[in-house]
Amino acid sequence: MRHHTPPAKRLQSEQRRHIEHIFQLGEGLETPCLPAQATIRRSWLRCLNEYQLDPTRPRPARVVPQQTLIEHRESVDELLHVARAGVDQLYGQIAQLGYVLLVTDHRGITVEFRGDPNQNQQLRKAGLYLGADWDERFAGTCAVGTCLHDRQAIICHRQEHFDASHISLTCTAAPIADPQGNVMAVLDISALQSPAQHESQNFSLSLVTLYARMIEDAYFLQCYRDCLMVRLDTSREFVHVNGRGLIAIEENGQVIAANAVGRELIAEHRHRWPPWSANHAPMLAELFECEIADILSINSGTDDQLRAFRARASNTIHFISLLEPRRPRMAHQAVTPTSELPDPLARLGADDPAMRKVQKLADRLRNEASVNVLISGETGTGKEVVARALHESGNRAKQPFIAVNCAAIPESLIESELFGYEPGAFTGGRSKGMRGLIPQAHKGTLFLDEIGDMPLALQTRLLRVLAEREVMPLGANTPVKIDIRVITATHRHIEKMIQQGEFREDLYYRLNGAQLRLPALRERADKLYVIRRVFEDIANERATHASPRLRADAISALLAYSWPGNIRQLKNALAFALATSESDEITVHDLPEQCLSQRITRNAAVLETNTGEVPSGSLSDLLKQHHWNISAVARELGVSRPTIYRQMQRQGIVPPNWQG
Numbered sequence: 246m247r248h249h250t251p252p253a254k255r256l257q258s259e260q261r262r263h264i265e266h267i268f269q270l271g272e273g274l275e276t277p278c279l280p281a282q283a284t285i286r287r288s289w290l291r292c293l294n295e296y297q298l299d300p301t302r303p304r305p306a307r308v309v310p311q312q313t314l315i316e317h318r319e320s321v322d323e324l325l326h327v328a329r330a331g332v333d334q335l336y337g338q339i340a341q342l343g344y345v346l347l348v349t350d351h352r353g354i355t356v357e358f359r360g361d362p363n364q365n366q367q368l369r370k371a372g373l374y375l376g377a378d379w380d381e382r383f384a385g386t387c388a389v390g391t392c393l394h395d396r397q398a399i400i401c402h403r404q405e406h407f408d409a410s411h412i413s414l415t416c417t418a419a420p421i422a423d424p425q426g427n428v429m430a431v432l433d434i435s436a437l438q439s440p441a442q443h444e445s446q447n448f449s450l451s452l453v454t455l456y457a458r459m460i461e462d463a464y465f466l467q468c469y470r471d472c473l474m475v476r477l478d479t480s481r482e483f484v485h486v487n488g489r490g491l492i493a494i495e496e497n498g499q500v501i502a503a504n505a506v507g508r509e510l511i512a513e514h515r516h517r518w519p520p521w522s523a524n525h526a527p528m529l530a531e532l533f534e535c536e537i538a539d540i541l542s543i544n545s546g547t548d549d550q551l552r553a554f555r556a557r558a559s560n561t562i563h564f565i566s567l568l569e570p571r572r573p574r575m576a577h578q579a580v581t582p583t584s585e586l587p588d589p590l591a592r593l594g595a596d597d598p599a600m601r602k603v604q605k606l607a608d609r610l611r612n613e614a615s616v617n618v619l620i621s622g623e624t625g626t627g628k629e630v631v632a633r634a635l636h637e638s639g640n641r642a643k644q645p646f647i648a649v650n651c652a653a654i655p656e657s658l659i660e661s662e663l664f665g666y667e668p669g670a671f672t673g674g675r676s677k678g679m680r681g682l683i684p685q686a687h688k689g690t691l692f693l694d695e696i697g698d699m700p701l702a703l704q705t706r707l708l709r710v711l712a713e714r715e716v717m718p719l720g721a722n723t724p725v726k727i728d729i730r731v732i733t734a735t736h737r738h739i740e741k742m743i744q745q746g747e748f749r750e751d752l753y754y755r756l757n758g759a760q761l762r763l764p765a766l767r768e769r770a771d772k773l774y775v776i777r778r779v780f781e782d783i784a785n786e787r788a789t790h791a792s793p794r795l796r797a798d799a800i801s802a803l804l805a806y807s808w809p810g811n812i813r814q815l816k817n818a819l820a821f822a823l824a825t826s827e828s829d830e831i832t833v834h835d836l837p838e839q840c841l842s843q844r845i846t847r848n849a850a851v852l853e854t855n856t857g858e859v860p861s862g863s864l865s866d867l868l869k870q871h872h873w874n875i876s877a878v879a880r881e882l883g884v885s886r887p888t889i890y891r892q893m894q895r896q897g898i899v900p901p902n903w904q905g
């Protein structure tokens with residue numbers, strides 16, 4: 246009968262053997278069990294001799310306190326912001342394989358982390374967690390710490406770790422350098438378990454190195470986006486898509502800064518022509534056989550917008566493309582996209598394909614008052630804002646814009662509100678009668694929000710108004726002529742309502758002369774623009790002189806959240822942060838708890854995003870939780886109060902103080 250050693254015992258004996266190997270290396274003994282990588286051996290010796298770490302005393306992972314973590318994150322704030330997309334993309338590729346991802350600052354403190362939340366406890370114990378300290382002086386030989394020491398990418402696989410408590414881990418790390426070449430962060434992917442073979446991690450090394458370079462370059466582009474820049478590669482086909490070298494230059498061709506590949510090129514040049522080139526910033530025309538005019542005319546003078554030049558030091562051909570500087574920004578233009586569109590339409594979005602479609606169509610329709618426009622989109626996507634922009638950019642801009650929320654007016658009053666009434670038309674009416682909202686919009690625009698909530702009988706009357714272009718106030722004998730542009734909005738599936746007999750098909754076709762479909766905030770490619778725009782709007786509305794700033798950690802959280810209540814919810818969250826923050830710098834800690842990722846699933850479940858329907862159980866729970874404060878529930882879900890009232894009505898929820 247075979248006896249299996251229990252895993253804990255097996256680990257202990259492995260740890261004992263590991264400690265022996267470290268001592269063997271310390272004593273200069275050579276055995277086949279010692280690590281092959283010279284970097285690892287050197288690190289073990291540093292741990293023993295320089296840092297005086299005791300291999301017989303494994304140390305549990307150290308996680309720094311929250312306040313210290315905040316300070317470390319601040320030091321790499323900008324980089325984390327730029328790196329976010331790359332970090333998410335890389336994690337998307339490795340998560341299924343059981344890896345976690347860490348970004349540490351240059352002191353080895355983990356400032357960004359992606360991992361499986363179900364494994365939080367184990368990961369935290371192993372130090373694969375936010376705030377974990379991977380400095381070699383403390384943690385011993387490890388991918389992050391040793392990468393920071395040697396300034397190069399490294400695999401630290403299982404028994405290559407110094408500390409015996411880490412010998413089940415496999416970690417691979419690559420440095421991320423700032424434009425001066427100083428390591429500012431480390432990108433690491435690690436797994437709690439892995440195959441024994443070292444080669445199993447070679448692919449991780451390539452992947453981590455690739456992403457570290459992409460993040461480094463994205464950061465370089467961000468730092469020097471207002472400068473002229475050349476992009477170069479030894480392949481003609483790749484220079485535009487993935488040119489590896491980036492060099493920022495003055496207009497006269499003097500080099501300002503370069504990324505890693507560019508710096509290598511400059512180093513070669515200096516090596517070839519010492520000592521006169523050692524301390525002076527080279528000119529591009531010294532690095533390549535060219536005149537600066539050849540470079541500056543690349544975009545205007547070539548068909549494929551690149552030219553080939555020979556590097557003087559290496560004698561190799563490089564293909565060079567030219568990136569024009571982004572226009573210097575003026576303060577008030579901070580978030581305004583450049584565009585040919587009229588200002589109200591241009592402000593609606595920056596660079597999102599769905600919004601661009603909306604903006605272009607709106608531009609074509611802005612003076613076509615006879616085309617009725619239907620705006621569709623989830624609740625809070627800005628349907629009313631788009632309707633106003635359409636009105637303000639057209640030739641009716643100086644005339645009234647009358648907005649009517651069909652869901653917010655009680656059914657019994659809609660008719661009189663819309664059409665108006667004559668004196669004495671009905672009991673309870675004003676003695677002088679009332680001019681209806683439709684006549685008030687004469688010469689201007691009538692915006693009917695939540696058109697799906699208009700009762701069927703009224704739909705028939707509205708259809709007649711649209712056909713005959715006149716209204717008959719209640720109790721009147723003669724109709725009033727009207728000239729209105731009609732814009733309607735809905736977040737409901739009108740086609741479905743037509744099938745169910747809840748909406749008149751003929752009215753739908755009349756209202757839907759053209760349709761503007763607004764994307765949900767979570768789908769927008771210009772989310773960052775929307776965040777900045779909304780933030781700027783709220784900040785401007787405040788009476789203070791201070792100019793508040795959104796810090797990168799807050800932006801990062803706002804970008805990550807799914808926003809079931811769309812822009813309205815975003816606006817509420819930012820208004821909350823601005824009102825409650827003690828300083829002018831809004832950080833992630835100032836945001837309402839609901840925007841932080843752990844709440845995403847709950848809110849998304851409470852509010853079905855497509856229709857704005859709130860499942861009944863959840864809505865009554867939420868109402869009870871907020872002591873039947875409708876505004877508080879609307880705020881939490883990021884929807885309007887009428888939406889909550891409508892849902893309550895549909896689901897037959899009656900607050901206790903309304904009941905008999």
Ligand SMILES: Nc1ncnc2c1ncn2[C@@H]1O[C@H](COP(=O)(O)OP(=O)(O)OP(=O)(O)O)[C@@H](O)[C@H]1O
Pocket residue numbers: 592593594622623624625626627628629630631694695734736778779782812813816884885888
């Ligand atoms: N492009 C934008 N820039 C700044 N703020 C915006 C923008 N779009 C919408 N908002 C803000 O978001 C909130 C919701 O916008 P709006 O009322 O237009 O949405 P909606 O789609 O009509 O909502 P509902 O379906 O609930 O009626 C408003 O406070 C509005 O000011």
